[in-house]
Amino acid sequence: MTVRVRVAPSPTGDPHVGTAYMSLFNLAFARQQGGSFVLRVEDTDRARFRADSEQQVYDTLRWLGLDWDEGPDRGGPYAPYRQSERLDTYRPHVERLLADGHAYHCWCSPERLQQMREDQQRRKVPTGYDRLCHGKSRDERAALPGFAETPVVRLLVPEDPPLTFTDLVRGEVSAPRPDDQVLLKTDGFPTYHLAVVVDDHLMGITHVVRGEEWISSTPKHLLLYDFLGWERPQFAHMPLLRNPDKSKISKRKNPAARLTWFLEEGYLPEALLNFLGLLGYSLPDAEQEVFTFDEMSASFDWGRVNTVGPVFDLDKLGWLNGHYLRELPEDELLARLLPFLQRDGLVADPPTADQRALLAAAVPLVQTRIALLRDAGPLLRFALVDEAEFAVDPAAAEKVLVAGTDDVLAAAADALEPVAQWDTEHVQAALDGALIDGLGLKRGKAYAPVRVAVCGATVAPPLPESMALLGKERTLARLRAAVALVAG
RNA sequence: GUCCCCAUCGUCCAGCGGCCUAGGACUCCACCCUUUCAAGGUGGCUACGCGGGUUCGAAUCCCGUUGGGGGCACCA
Numbered sequence: 001m002t003v004r005v006r007v008a009p010s011p012t013g014d015p016h017v018g019t020a021y022m023s024l025f026n027l028a029f030a031r032q033q034g035g036s037f038v039l040r041v042e043d044t045d046r047a048r049f050r051a052d053s054e055q056q057v058y059d060t061l062r063w064l065g066l067d068w069d070e071g072p073d074r075g076g077p078y079a080p081y082r083q084s085e086r087l088d089t090y091r092p093h094v095e096r097l098l099a100d101g102h103a104y105h106c107w108c109s110p111e112r113l114q115q116m117r118e119d120q121q122r123r124k125v126p127t128g129y130d131r132l133c134h135g136k137s138r139d140e141r142a143a144l145p146g147f148a149e150t151p152v153v154r155l156l157v158p159e160d161p162p163l164t165f166t167d168l169v170r171g172e173v174s175a176p177r178p179d180d181q182v183l184l185k186t187d188g189f190p191t192y193h194l195a196v197v198v199d200d201h202l203m204g205i206t207h208v209v210r211g212e213e214w215i216s217s218t219p220k221h222l223l224l225y226d227f228l229g230w231e232r233p234q235f236a237h238m239p240l241l242r243n244p245d246k247s248k249i250s251k252r253k254n255p256a257a258r259l260t261w262f263l264e265e266g267y268l269p270e271a272l273l274n275f276l277g278l279l280g281y282s283l284p285d286a287e288q289e290v291f292t293f294d295e296m297s298a299s300f301d302w303g304r305v306n307t308v309g310p311v312f313d314l315d316k317l318g319w320l321n322g323h324y325l326r327e328l329p330e331d332e333l334l335a336r337l338l339p340f341l342q343r344d345g346l347v348a349d350p351p352t353a354d355q356r357a358l359l360a361a362a363v364p365l366v367q368t369r370i371a372l373l374r375d376a377g378p379l380l381r382f383a384l385v386d387e388a389e390f391a392v393d394p395a396a397a398e399k400v401l402v403a404g405t406d407d408v409l410a411a412a413a414d415a416l417e418p419v420a421q422w423d424t425e426h427v428q429a430a431l432d433g434a435l436i437d438g439l440g441l442k443r444g445k446a447y448a449p450v451r452v453a454v455c456g457a458t459v460a461p462p463l464p465e466s467m468a469l470l471g472k473e474r475t476l477a478r479l480r481a482a483v484a485l486v487a488g
Numbered sequence: 489g490u491c492c493c494c495a496u497c498g499u500c501c502a503g504c505g506g507c508c509u510a511g512g513a514c515u516c517c518a519c520c521c522u523u524u525c526a527a528g529g530u531g532g533c534u535a536c537g538c539g540g541g542u543u544c545g546a547a548u549c550c551c552g553u554u555g556g557g558g559g560c561a562c563c564a
Contacts, residue, residue, distance in 0.1 A: 113561085117561090182562050183562095246557065247558095278513090286503090312499095447524070458525085
């Protein structure tokens, strides 16, 4: 038997981080088993449907390297892979359930159902459909209140439905007894419960990997498999990613719930992927926390998946991201940084030759100083900005460029003026000669005002390197300007 | 309310009856390095929710309790 797994996002907005989480585990398992990873779009909710969402799912998943073998965009033996295009596929199965007496029509209006539910809550009894329509013809039902012309199809749950199943991560699990679920909506679309079972079966899905939130719905699906005479797949219910307050991760409470957020912030896909693999999971050698997808996949084991929902902790992801950032070759880091610098308006698209040269020298300076790709802009702004737009940060100026520092700045400028070979070593030699040997200052004290004058901030890449980056002319101009500022 | 799932440092993870006076990582703190900031190095703080069992022995098994989470839609 060939393993086939699937991820099934619903195109209802920004792709959710949970989709990437499920995809990672699905794919790790599929690759290990030499099986297939199927992407199916579950767009049966036309009310919440958003046209641009599907493409975003593709983009973010591909960005992470979680590529699928079959899907709406690339086809496959079980096309179409979009549920909205499979309406005809579901119909005969509904007819069969109806014919076998495992399903029935229901004409209850939304208002009646709402009222029924409220009433049940008030009486503190379990909520669920009361089967008013069961066994009635259209005309019999029409005589009763709360009637709607277009019926839905409901599953007739028997007295003793199957409630337990074996889960790959949890072992034996028992779930709640379902009420009579709607299978086919008035708009002719199937509900998730019907569509997922029909599609998983027809598409040969062998392992259903989904979030823990689906455990309580699983009996509905088991029932459908049984009624339709189909073999059940294996289930693996993954723990739910959590907000810091332990609730299920949500876009409302957590920006990280949106997959596109990680791109915007400048996280590396390899870091995010590694991090997701660390949530609710560990390699057989748990001490190894930095690992590739291939390493995870090779040793993958459902038994090592946790049952506890992990809090999505940005601190650790930030550290991992920095780690991967530091391992990148310089030219690769530059390539990844470029879009962010362009977004900040610091570099032209495409970059000029001057900018290219400057960036090549600047990248090693920021590599150990950034945690996110977007952090490079602020650090390099002093060198990339148009000279006319350069300004010393007022707070830094007030704190560091105090009375008396004009002598230090002037001495630095004078010493740098004759430097012919403008590179880090010669700049530092001139600087140290004038300030440490000449003025008798400690390096830390001496560099502080110079740094603010040249870089415009108290925090910047190392000073001689920054000056080398900036060039002699601009460095001297900034020093002279600062002298005037302090003196005046 | 009801049903279900879960329970080790602040967070992520190790531990699947004795190797645990509980290990690693992140965060935090201190120190070292140091021209700022980082990075790097060294060290440190902090956890088996509680109560009963079972056992020679329990973080590990069982029960209860407490706490957290999820489901209970013509949403997925």
